[in-house]
Amino acid sequence: MSEQVTNGGTAIRRPETVSRAARSREANPSGLEPYLVVRDLEVTFPTADGPVKAVRGLSYSVPLGRTLAIVGESGSGKSVSSMAVMGLHNPQSTRISGSIRLGGHEVVGMRQEELRKLRGSTAAMVFQDPQSSLHPYYTVGKQLIEAYRAHHNVAKAKAAQRAIEMLARVGIPNPKKRMGDYPHQFSGGMRQRAMIAMSLINDPKLLIADEPTTALDVTVQAQILDLIMDLQRDFGSAVVFITHDLGVVAEIADDILVMYAGRAVEYGQVNKILGAPLHPYTWGLLESIPAVSGEPARLHPIPGAPPSLLAVPSGCPFHPRCEFREQVQGDLCRTETPDLIPRTADTSRTSRCHLREPDRVFETTVLPRLP
Numbered sequence: 115m116s117e118q119v120t121n122g123g124t125a126i127r128r129p130e131t132v133s134r135a136a137r138s139r140e141a142n143p144s145g146l147e148p149y150l151v152v153r154d155l156e157v158t159f160p161t162a163d164g165p166v167k168a169v170r171g172l173s174y175s176v177p178l179g180r181t182l183a184i185v186g187e188s189g190s191g192k193s194v195s196s197m198a199v200m201g202l203h204n205p206q207s208t209r210i211s212g213s214i215r216l217g218g219h220e221v222v223g224m225r226q227e228e229l230r231k232l233r234g235s236t237a238a239m240v241f242q243d244p245q246s247s248l249h250p251y252y253t254v255g256k257q258l259i260e261a262y263r264a265h266h267n268v269a270k271a272k273a274a275q276r277a278i279e280m281l282a283r284v285g286i287p288n289p290k291k292r293m294g295d296y297p298h299q300f301s302g303g304m305r306q307r308a309m310i311a312m313s314l315i316n317d318p319k320l321l322i323a324d325e326p327t328t329a330l331d332v333t334v335q336a337q338i339l340d341l342i343m344d345l346q347r348d349f350g351s352a353v354v355f356i357t358h359d360l361g362v363v364a365e366i367a368d369d370i371l372v373m374y375a376g377r378a379v380e381y382g383q384v385n386k387i388l389g390a391p392l393h394p395y396t397w398g399l400l401e402s403i404p405a406v407s408g409e410p411a412r413l414h415p416i417p418g419a420p421p422s423l424l425a426v427p428s429g430c431p432f433h434p435r436c437e438f439r440e441q442v443q444g445d446l447c448r449t450e451t452p453d454l455i456p457r458t459a460d461t462s463r464t465s466r467c468h469l470r471e472p473d474r475v476f477e478t479t480v481l482p483r484l485p
């Protein structure tokens with residue numbers, strides 16, 4: 115429902131000094147033991163126009179049984195960073211630095227053979243387009259069996275049994291018969307289910323889902339989201355869910371990390387961030403979604419477009435699009451990149467903005483609220 119708060123006069127003051135302890139908590143909003151820990155991740159690609167730094171100093175963590183949503187517009191670095199977690203970039207052309215620890219194993223610098231073992235057994239990824247994971251020339255059953263046998267030394271019949279169980283588990287009717295079908299014989303929603311079955315066949319501890327419902331119609335989207343949440347409960351996995359849809363985030367995620375121009379700009383628990391965001395970009399994302407039930411649609415898209423990663427604006431990269439930069443003293447927004455640190459007394463959440471007392475600014479700003 116949309117909520118209007120009148121402007122009561124915004125005082126802009128210096129924030130409390132951020133303690134060292136608060137900074138050390140910046141990348142773990144839940145405080146639980148993390149299974150995936152990303153620290154100071156940088157990903158750089160060469161292009162014809164020069165190197166592009168697609169991810170800059172990214173840090174986050176995800177414990178088992180918890181879901182982190184990574185949110186941002188195209189080109190924000192959300193998919194590129196997740197591909198790095200899976201070790202899917204071409205090591206010849208992509209420069210990756212920082213640290214990615216998965217169940218205690220360091221992924222950055224790992225040999226390709228070890229990475230292959232890790233993928234499938236410890237971590238799996240579901241993509242927006244199932245065609246990118248399912249081979250069109252092989253039956254779904256053969257692909258599931260091979261995915262299982264790649265990590266388990268078992269006879270074909272046992273692997274087939276496991277494959278049928280997984281197809282049944284993801285809600286594919288008549289799974290034994292469907293084992294013999296090719297991917298093109300499945301509907302879009304069923305193909306996505308088959309890919310989820312393939313991702314989970316080896317009980318991975320980490321599942322990365324990259325916009326897995328974007329290409330599906332609304333009813334199937336809801337079914338796939340329910341399925342992922344059910345499976346997470348059953349398997350107790352850590353889940354990273356990449357999306358641009360804040361409605362989906364409110365529905366399924368525990369924590370949220372908002373990315374802009376390759377950096378995290380706001381990070382914390384979903385109920386806190388969506389209830390009272392502290393970064394103008396997150397405010398903009400919330401204002402860009404339609405109002406809910408009974409309210410007339412009220413859309414305020416963020417002006418302008420995300421910057422080219424070849425020419426990221428100086429200072430705060432969001433400054434050319436930000437209507438709040440006038441509230442920051444001097445030329446700070448244009449000249450200095452803000453740190454990702456706690457900005458209020460609540461040290462479990464961080465944001466990257468020079469605004470003093472952003473919670474006050476938020477309270478005096480008209481924003482729609484998610485249900």
Ligand code: SF4
Nearest residue numbers: 430433436447467468
């Ligand atoms: Fe806007 Fe300045 Fe905050 Fe950037 S640092 S989001 S330009 S107010």
